Amino acid sequence: MLHRRRVAGLISAALAFVSVGLAHPGTAQAAPGTSVTTAVTEKLLNQNALTGRGVSPQETRVRITREKGGTWAFGTAVVVAPKKEGAAPTGAVFVARAEGGAWTVAFDGEPAFADLAAASPVVTAYEKKLFASARTAADAEVAGAEGSSGDLVQPLANGDFRTGMALPWSTGASWTLTGGGHQWDGASGPYSSVDFAGGDQAVRAARAGAAYTLCSGFVRVIHDRGYASDYYHLTGHINANGAAVSQGTFLGNTGTNVACGGSATGRHVHFGLRQNNAYVPIADHGIGGWVFYTTGSYAGYAMHGSTTRGAGSALTNYGALGLTQGIVDANGGGAVNKRSGPGTGYAVVGSVADGAVVTVSCSRNGTSHEGRFGVTSLWDRLSDGTWISDAYLWTGYNGAVNGTC
Structure with missing residues (x-):
């Protein structure tokens, strides 16, 4: 986020x-x-x-x-x-x-x-x-148009800080x-x-x-x-x-x-x-x-x-950091819960440590949460099929980095 x-x-x-x-x-x-x-x-x-x-x-x-x-x-x-x-x-x-x-x-x-x-x-x-x-x-x-390298390309500047x-x-x-x-x-x-x-x-x-x-x-x-x-x-x-x-x-x-x-x-x-x-x-x-x-x-x-x-x-x-990856930022905590779906109404199915690098498969809206930089309702589906709130993930882009689910 x-x-x-x-x-x-x-x-x-x-x-x-x-x-x-x-x-x-x-x-x-x-x-x-x-x-x-x-x-x-x-x-x-x-x-x-x-x-x-x-x-x-x-x-x-x-x-x-x-x-x-x-x-x-x-x-x-x-x-x-x-x-x-x-x-x-x-x-x-x-x-x-x-x-x-x-x-x-x-x-x-x-x-x-x-x-x-x-x-x-x-x-x-x-x-x-x-x-x-x-x-x-x-x-x-x-946003999300695929470039020749296979990486996802977002418009430059305008809130895209992935290098x-x-x-x-x-x-x-x-x-x-x-x-x-x-x-x-x-x-x-x-x-x-x-x-x-x-x-x-x-x-x-x-x-x-x-x-x-x-x-x-x-x-x-x-x-x-x-x-x-x-x-x-x-x-x-x-x-x-x-x-x-x-x-x-x-x-x-x-x-x-x-x-x-x-x-x-x-x-x-x-x-x-x-x-x-x-x-x-x-x-x-x-x-x-x-x-x-x-x-x-x-x-x-x-x-x-x-x-x-x-x-x-x-x-x-x-x-x-890959263009579809993010760094977990627990905002001072030790870990972030992973859930079975995009919201706190879904079951906890594990956790991921602060500072861990994860890959995002796709994103969609769910329950809202406040992280280090503000409030968002965006949730990210990780490559292992679990979900975490984008409020606790630094990707360098204010939005979905790998399309919507």
Whole structure:
């Protein structure tokens, strides 16, 4: 369950697009004769996140990693961060096409990015399918429409906080949450990022996707459903240009690498959550079996069921939560009763412990109950045929995650 009362208070930041003679909504089209590097730089510096910061073109790094015939280009673009605490580089993966002497540019996460990539001869088949998944999910009009992966797809944002991500280290291991929710770059946007340290220091992909090294120490993995995850301060990291990675693939080691700006007083990974070309609040999102909450800059906590861990505490990576799974939250109790039907009028047929991960087969309305986040009449039928109230199950979505019974 994710109650509407919590959803209503969330802020979602979005990056704007340059709008000069647009060839496609969400693209930037440079003047004829402009080089692709200049076109990408102009688009990068015109994002809302950089407005008013006085960033000059000299602070940007555009790297073309693939091109063909002078009409197609693909690569990365980064704004180097100032050398100060809390800062981090801002970057994008881009695809560009030249027509009539003018370059049209789109950044990862934008609808136009998927469309341009689909037509580009320098984008791999794997990347095209991955980028298109964001459009497929965003355009889904019916909650519960089945995606190509077999997982159920709900509309992005709007109360859907399922990421399908693990924490960025080995499943079953514990690392320290050294910094609660804070801005990615220390200057703008929501509290999208957290800091982790410890363990074996090996940073791993939180979910499968395509990996890109944007600059030294800075790796981005683009996932399905419009999500991406960012990792900064890495040492000994991969040099990736769209490499297909699995959840758990090694990306680099924690470090104090600030080659692209910012600062780091101790080795860690600066982990950020993105969706649809914007950093989004990490609050209320489930990652690695934990739900994150923010109480202030670098402050907050994570919950697994009723277990709460604040900054400075160890978090065990429980792995990714499936899109039709939930974490039992007994709201301080030790267990939740399972019943033979959707309501307290049905017989108790067992119990399930706080923090347990369960799979939902379908849902329907029954008797109303109040859990941690409010009141609901929704009940969930588990994979073993028993039922529990959705009031005591965190799924990351305020509704049925696997259709109705």
